Amino acid sequence: DVKVTQSSRYLVKRTGEKVFLECVQDMDHENMFWYRQDPGLGLRLIYFSYDVKMKEKGDIPEGYSVSREKKERFSLILESASTNQTSMYLCASSLGGLAETQYFGPGTRLLVL
Amino acid sequence: DQQVKQNSPSLSVQEGRISILNCDYTNSMFDYFLWYKKYPAEGPTFLISISSIKDKNEDGRFTVFLNKSAKHLSLHIVPSQPGDSAVYFCAALIQGAQKLVFGQGTRLTINP
Numbered sequence: 001d002v003k004v005t006q007s008s009r010y011l012v013k014r015t016g017e018k019v020f021l022e023c024v025q026d027m028d029h030e031n032m033f034w035y036r037q038d039p040g041l042g043l044r045l046i047y048f049s050y051d052v053k054m055k056e057k058g059d060i061p062e063g064y065s066v067s068r069e070k071k072e073r074f075s076l077i078l079e080s081a082s083t084n085q086t087s088m089y090l091c092a093s094s095l096g097g098l099a100e101t102q103y104f105g106p107g108t109r110l111l112v113l
Numbered sequence: 114d115q116q117v118k119q120n121s122p123s124l125s126v127q128e129g130r131i132s133i134l135n136c137d138y139t140n141s142m143f144d145y146f147l148w149y150k151k152y153p154a155e156g157p158t159f160l161i162s163i164s165s166i167k168d169k170n171e172d173g174r175f176t177v178f179l180n181k182s183a184k185h186l187s188l189h190i191v192p193s194q195p196g197d198s199a200v201y202f203c204a205a206l207i208q209g210a211q212k213l214v215f216g217q218g219t220r221l222t223i224n225p
Contacts, residue, residue, distance in 0.1 A: 004156070031211050040122070042202060043157070043215040050211065058212070090156055100145050100206055102213060104156030 003027070004105035006091050012111045019078040021108050023091030029103075030096030032074035034058075034066060036087040037107070043090065049074055050096065081112045116140045117205050119216035127224050132190040134219050136203035139184065143205040147213070148177060148188050151200045160201075161188070164208075193223045 007022035023032065033048040035058075045058030047066040055066050063085060067075045074093075078085055088109050092102040118137045126132045136146075144165040149157035163170040163177045163186070170177050176189045190197055200220050204213040 040217055042217040045212060048212065094211065100208065101147065101159050106156050
């Protein structure tokens with residue numbers, strides 16, 4: 001059974017703070033993804049990684065960066081948090097190749113004050 | 114531009130009846146489609162998928178229909194149960210590209 005865990009369920013941060021969101025998967029998946037979910041907008045891809053130390057921009061990468069130093073861990077970094085980054089952040093992983101199904105973590109609800 | 118659209122933000126259905134959730138897409142390159150279900154405070158869970166070489170895929174109470182000429186897919190749930198109350202997202206991708214494109218979601222409420 002695939003398990004994707006995220007380090008925090010809820011976070012409250014202040015504008016300008018550096019924020020780290022951590023994601024770990026335990027199924028040796030090649031691909032990992034970070035999304036944000038906002039009402040009326042669905043899930044939007046921020047960044048993804050198809051291998052260790054590799055990253056690709058998604059649809060809304062501005063204001064974010066990522067790090068993948070180990071296969072099982074994918075971190076999302078908000079260098080200087082802003083109020084418009086208040087959102088639900090979802091991490092996902094997939095096996096790779098043509099295995100398209102992504103498995104999601106429980107999400108982190110971030111509030112930036 | 115929204116390449117995958119779910120035009121109904123919400124849908125209310127009586128328990129035992131059929132729920133039909135709709136999704137439209139604009140990119141003709143998409144060749145694989147998925148439906149995810151999301152409960153509050155949880156991540157989305159995979160429900161069912163369909164390849165563009167098929168027009169129907171069934172799994173228990175859930176059936177997905179694909180109309181490529183209309184660039185339209187739908188999810189049928191029959192019979193609907195209270196536990197089906199959730200937000201449903203459709204998603205599309207080009208196989209091998211790994212990037213899913215999601216719709217905005219439809220909140221389904223099943224009334225007893």
